[in-house]
Amino acid sequence: MQDQYTPKKEDLFTFGLWTVGNRGRDPFGDAVRPPITPLHIVKRLSELGAYGVNLHDNDLVPFDASVAERDKIVKEFKTALSDNGMKVPMATVSLFYHPIFRDGAFTSNNAKVRAFAVQKTMRAMDLGVELGAKIFVLWGGREGVETDASKSALDALKWYREAINFLCEYAIDQKYDLKFALEAKPNEPRGDIYLATTGHMLAFIETLDHPNIVGVNPEVAHEHMSGLNFYHGIAQSIDAGKLFHIDLNDQKPGRYDQDLRFGSESIKPMFYLVKLLEESGYKGPRHFDAHAYRSEDEKGVWDFALGCMRTYNILRDKARQYASDPEIQELLRDIRAAGGTDDYGVSKYSKDKANKLKTATFDVQALSSKGSSYERLDQMVTELILGVRGDSRTRALETKAKAAARA
Ligand code: GCO
Ligand code: MN
Ligand code: MN
16 A cells, blocks of 8 residues: 555664564563564565664674674675665664673673673674764663662763763774764663663763763653653753654553554654654654564564554654644644743843842732633644544635635
C-alpha cells in the first residue's frame, strides 16, 4: 500500500541494527526469532523507505573479531550501504553486554576496566567515522549500582567526566567531525543508573571540558519510565541547543523498558512531540530505538518498522492540520490576546521597572476569576487526533458555502 504516509528517504528515518535485529530475548525466555544479518536489514529497511541504520560496534563486528575479520565485515557492510542508498548517521558502543562491564565501564571500580572501556569506545568511534557517522551516542547502561556501598557516587561522576573528556580530546585530535550524544535511563540493567534523566545529562554536560561537542540523545521510554513529560524534556534540550539525536519508541507508565513501536501507547504525547520536532526545525535523524513484540516472526518485525515510520508521518500531518485548523487557531489567538502584553517589562530587568512594579496594584480578584478555555481546546485536539475533526470541519465549511450560495 502506498499513500501520503508512506516513508521516504527525506523523512530521515533510521533504525538501530539492534532494533529490527532484536530476537525477542528477555530475562525469562530465550530468543524467538532467528538472527537477521546486517546486510539483509540494510536492504529491507531501504525498501521500506528508511534513510539509514545505526549500530553498536558489536552489532556489526563481534567482540573478539580479528583485525582482518573486522575489515572484511566492514567492507561488505559498506557495499550493502551504497548498493541500497543507506546512511549510518549515528554509531555507538556496547559498554554493557560483555561480563567485563558487570560493575560499569567508565565508572567501574577497576581502573583497567575503565581504561578498556575508553579503548573500546575509541575503536567504535573509528568504526563510526569510517561508516560516515556524525553522531556518537553514549548510553551508560552499566554505569550504576545495586548498592551505594560499592562506590562513592562522587568518584563515579568524576570517572565518568574524565572518560568523556578523554574521548572528546581523542575526537578533536583525530579531526573527527563527530559529536557526542549522551542518553539517560533511570535504571535497568543496573538497579540505579547514574545521570538518570535528560535533565541530569544537560547539567552534567556543562561540567565537561568540551561541552560544545556534547549533547543529548533522549529516549521516550526512558523518560516515561521516570514518569516525566518527554515533550518538556525535548523542549529543554532544544532550548539548550543540545538535541543532537533522539530515540523514538513508546512505553506504558511504571514498567520495565519496553521499547515499544513508536506511538503505539502514548498517541497524544507523541503528537505534541512530533509537532515540536517539526516546528522547531530539528534537522537530525528520526531514529527508532524500539523492537517488535516477542510474539512476532520476521514478517512482524517489518510490520513493526513500517508502523513506527507511518505513525510519525501521520502525526506530522496531524500537526499540519492543527496549524491550519481555523477554529483551533482562532481559539489560540483568543487565549493569547486574553493574556495581554508585558506592560511592566518583566522580560528584562531595570532598576526603574523594578521600582515601578513594586508599587503597582493588580486586580487580583479579576485575574483570579477568569477561566482558560483549555477544556474546549483539548477536546478539539483530541478529536483532531482521533480523525473526526477534519470531517466535521469540512462539513461545516460545506454547510456555510451552501448557505452562502443560496443567499
Ligand atoms: C535501551 C537503550 C539502548 C541504547 C542503545 C544505544 O533501550 O535501554 O535505549 O537501546 O539506546 O543501546 O547505546
Ligand atoms: Mn530503551
Ligand atoms: Mn535508546
